[in-house]
Amino acid sequence: MPSISPAVVERLAEYAAQWTGFAPGAIRREQIRRGAERLLGQGATPEQLLARAGAADPEIVGHFCDTISVGETYFFRNPEQFRFVAEEVVPALLRSRPPAIRCWSAGCATGEEAYSLAAAVLGALPPSNAPAVEVLGTDLLARNVEAARRARYEAWSIRPSAGPLPPSLLEPEGGGAFRTAPEIRAHTSFRRHNLLGPPPSTRAFDVVFCRNVLVYLSPSAAEAVCANLTAALAPGGVLVVGAIELDRPPPGTEPAGPPELGAFRLAAARPNVPARAEAAASGSPVVDAARHPVGVTRPAPVRPPGTALAVAEPVAVHLKAIDLIERGLRQAASGILAELCRTAPDYLPGLLEQALLWTHAGQPRRAADRMREILERTADLPAETPVVGPEKLPLAYYRASAEAYLRHGRPAPSPGGDFGPREAAGKGRP
Numbered sequence: 459m460p461s462i463s464p465a466v467v468e469r470l471a472e473y474a475a476q477w478t479g480f481a482p483g484a485i486r487r488e489q490i491r492r493g494a495e496r497l498l499g500q501g502a503t504p505e506q507l508l509a510r511a512g513a514a515d516p517e518i519v520g521h522f523c524d525t526i527s528v529g530e531t532y533f534f535r536n537p538e539q540f541r542f543v544a545e546e547v548v549p550a551l552l553r554s555r556p557p558a559i560r561c562w563s564a565g566c567a568t569g570e571e572a573y574s575l576a577a578a579v580l581g582a583l584p585p586s587n588a589p590a591v592e593v594l595g596t597d598l599l600a601r602n603v604e605a606a607r608r609a610r611y612e613a614w615s616i617r618p619s620a621g622p623l624p625p626s627l628l629e630p631e632g633g634g635a636f637r638t639a640p641e642i643r644a645h646t647s648f649r650r651h652n653l654l655g656p657p658p659s660t661r662a663f664d665v666v667f668c669r670n671v672l673v674y675l676s677p678s679a680a681e682a683v684c685a686n687l688t689a690a691l692a693p694g695g696v697l698v699v700g701a702i703e704l705d706r707p708p709p710g711t712e713p714a715g716p717p718e719l720g721a722f723r724l725a726a727a728r729p730n731v732p733a734r735a736e737a738a739a740s741g742s743p744v745v746d747a748a749r750h751p752v753g754v755t756r757p758a759p760v761r762p763p764g765t766a767l768a769v770a771e772p773v774a775v776h777l778k779a780i781d782l783i784e785r786g787l788r789q790a791a792s793g794i795l796a797e798l799c800r801t802a803p804d805y806l807p808g809l810l811e812q813a814l815l816w817t818h819a820g821q822p823r824r825a826a827d828r829m830r831e832i833l834e835r836t837a838d839l840p841a842e843t844p845v846v847g848p849e850k851l852p853l854a855y856y857r858a859s860a861e862a863y864l865r866h867g868r869p870a871p872s873p874g875g876d877f878g879p880r881e882a883a884g885k886g887r888p
């Protein structure tokens with residue numbers, strides 16, 4: 459197999475950033491290299507790969523988007539945002555007696571967010587004369603859209619931090635799996651869609667969730683995506699993002715609720731886009747939605763250690779820590795990881811990463827505590843459960859690493875032959 463040079467990896471990473479809007483720091487070069495190697499193993503040469511990438515060959519685009527995408531999600535993630543929809547947004551909508559409530563889960567990964575939104579809205583409706591409910595979930599990746607349509611989930615999609623789930627949401631499927639209930643599925647559909655492009659529907663949405671996506675994007679891509687999201691809103695509609703993802707309301711919106719909620723309401727009538735607002739209000743197709751003026755909204759940087767990270771995206775924070783480790787800034791990385799483990803205690807890759815860092819720092823007792831925590835948190839979960847992190851690895855990997863460490867003082871080899879997610883995700887890091 460021809461070898462792949464760092465220059466080719468860098469060029470492919472630039473293409474991947476262009477296709478997805480990802481910030482360069484959110485793209486792991488190691489993943490790009492491995493993705494390229496998989497294609498070289500099928501007989502391509504590096505020159506052919508670059509040529510196909512340059513021509514945006516859909517197969518190559520799909521392959522690298524798939525390679526770098528982070529799909530961490532679970533049902534009723536950040537439950538306060540669903541409570542806000544059920545207790546404030548839906549009652550306000552009902553007062554105007556709409557024929558339908560339309561929601562969009564933008565960057566829905568494998569569908570948990572879209573189904574949670576459907577359950578939250580349906581649960582807030584009156585028993586009679588209720589409007590129709592339509593929830594559209596979209597994602598960049600075809601495989602995510604297929605998984606969302608299958609609606610079959612494992613235990614890792616249900617996390618304690620979400621609190622109790624509505625009993626109407628899931629039905630047991632046997633073997634520890636669940637399927638979204640038919641009543642919820644009936645209101646939900648999925649489609650592939652790139653958020654860098656115009657909204658996926660010509661009809662406006664009352665509620666748009668786009669959480670834990672902007673945090674991966676470059677400032678200019680996040681700005682363009684925000685403009686597309688607000689352009690898709692009906693007058694008075696609400697955009698909900700991850701709490702640290704925007705440092706100011708997108709143009710034309712104002713905060714709905716406390717800043718940490720990450721919710722923004724579009725003005726009931728928008729003087730700058732009257733045609734669209736009127737069209738949406740009348741149920742007519744939205745005209746020229748993609749040309750809504752782009753604002754200056756930017757994603758907030760990952761917050762420094764010590765500040766609240768209550769709803770930060772764990773994988774994005776983890777990537778930041780990895781970047782610091784790779785640059786030799788272990789102490790700063792350690793601070794970020796400590797905060798990550800505190801605020802996202804279910805996030806296994808963070809627990810293991812911190813344990814590895816403590817091992818390197820000569821603190822085996824603290825590392826052992828983290829390893830024990832991994833075993834405790836995973837005790838009742840199936841070994842094959844996929845765990846999303848900088849790389850998607852099965853739960854068994856985290857358990858094996860923790861068990862091996864506690865037995866021999868070192869973690870188990872990763873599938874790539876190294877040790878721990880740091881090395882598994884980025885060979886050559888110290």
Ligand SMILES: C[S@@+](CC[C@H](N)C(=O)[O-])C[C@H]1O[C@@H](n2cnc3c(N)ncnc32)[C@H](O)[C@@H]1O
Nearest residue numbers: 478527528530531565567597598652653669670
């Ligand atoms: C970390 S998941 C978040 C899932 C869900 N919103 C949540 O908060 O639980 C991010 C998702 O955004 C999708 N994504 C990333 N860039 C995108 C883009 N440019 N267009 C559409 N989806 C994108 C990824 O494929 C991934 O499934």
